[in-house]
Amino acid sequence: MIQPEQSLSVTDTASATHRQAVLRAEGLRVEYRRAGHPSVIAVDGVTFSIEEGRCLALVGESGSGKSSVAMATMGFAPVTDGTLEVLGHDVADFSTRRGRRRRTGVQMVFQDPQASLDPRQSVASGLAELRRLHAERCVDASDEELLRRVGLPADALVRYPHQLSGGQIQRIVLARALMLQPKLLVADEPTSGLDVTVQQQVIALLRRLIDETGVAVLFITHNLPLVTHIAEETAVMASGKICEIGPADAVLRHPEHAYTRTLLAASPGQAMQRRLAVRDSPAKGKHIDADDGIEGAVR
Numbered sequence: 001m002i003q004p005e006q007s008l009s010v011t012d013t014a015s016a017t018h019r020q021a022v023l024r025a026e027g028l029r030v031e032y033r034r035a036g037h038p039s040v041i042a043v044d045g046v047t048f049s050i051e052e053g054r055c056l057a058l059v060g061e062s063g064s065g066k067s068s069v070a071m072a073t074m075g076f077a078p079v080t081d082g083t084l085e086v087l088g089h090d091v092a093d094f095s096t097r098r099g100r101r102r103r104t105g106v107q108m109v110f111q112d113p114q115a116s117l118d119p120r121q122s123v124a125s126g127l128a129e130l131r132r133l134h135a136e137r138c139v140d141a142s143d144e145e146l147l148r149r150v151g152l153p154a155d156a157l158v159r160y161p162h163q164l165s166g167g168q169i170q171r172i173v174l175a176r177a178l179m180l181q182p183k184l185l186v187a188d189e190p191t192s193g194l195d196v197t198v199q200q201q202v203i204a205l206l207r208r209l210i211d212e213t214g215v216a217v218l219f220i221t222h223n224l225p226l227v228t229h230i231a232e233e234t235a236v237m238a239s240g241k242i243c244e245i246g247p248a249d250a251v252l253r254h255p256e257h258a259y260t261r262t263l264l265a266a267s268p269g270q271a272m273q274r275r276l277a278v279r280d281s282p283a284k285g286k287h288i289d290a291d292d293g294i295e296g297a298v299r
């Protein structure tokens, strides 16, 4: 496992020479300053990178700074020190006219997908509007083909958001993001409002899209058991810093940092997995591995 102060590149040594770093943070600091209020250092000296076709999961308790990393990556939170680059371009430039075009290469999927869709627009008219606004970036695929890629039938095109389930809406949000051929997808708790089965389906879809399109994903979650099913790498955040980073499997199975162990112990999914492992122990003739808590649909 990689210690934070050592190499933090989220990479696989065998493929490192072939993959391009899409997101690179080095010594990143995000500090919110407001006149008359004490400033809040939400992110403090964070270093990681994500290469094309790879997913980094950012985990940590509430308030540890995960969303601030996400917002900074979109150019929406103040980077007050360090480097934050998307494909070699400083995200600070996203607010310039030229930078705004680059920002289209970074798409975000939020926890509340309903809020990302206009309730007065059908799926088809929402896609048509995106095509109008970003004609130069849009993928050369029909609306029907886009929906097929996210596992939805063509008749979803005539529906309005209130006529779709949470999982279907999240698929539409992903279709809209894919339409703009992003290099980086920032997914902030994209499955937290969904029931377990739908969560698994959305995770499986996201993983397939990473493999098919080569998009890099920054995946933020409280749900630790989901991590090994989507991410190659995991970074654990505590009080604005990364306390542990490494291959997802290694961090979750053999955490080195006490904070990671506490986080794992507090995770409901982990507790359930431990119960399953005891109930179906080898002594009873069936062994359930530690990461069998999420079944086939995700793999």
Ligand SMILES: Nc1ncnc2c1ncn2[C@@H]1O[C@H](COP(=O)(O)OP(=O)(O)OP(=O)(O)O)[C@@H](O)[C@H]1O
Binding pocket: 032, 040, 041, 042, 060, 061, 062, 063, 064, 065, 066, 067, 068, 069
């Ligand atoms: N716009 C803001 N202005 C001032 N402080 C902020 C702002 N956004 C976040 N913070 C503070 O920054 C710290 C980190 O918040 P952040 O939302 O990044 O954490 P998080 O790990 O994503 O939490 P959660 O999992 O609950 O979303 C918190 O103390 C929060 O109150």
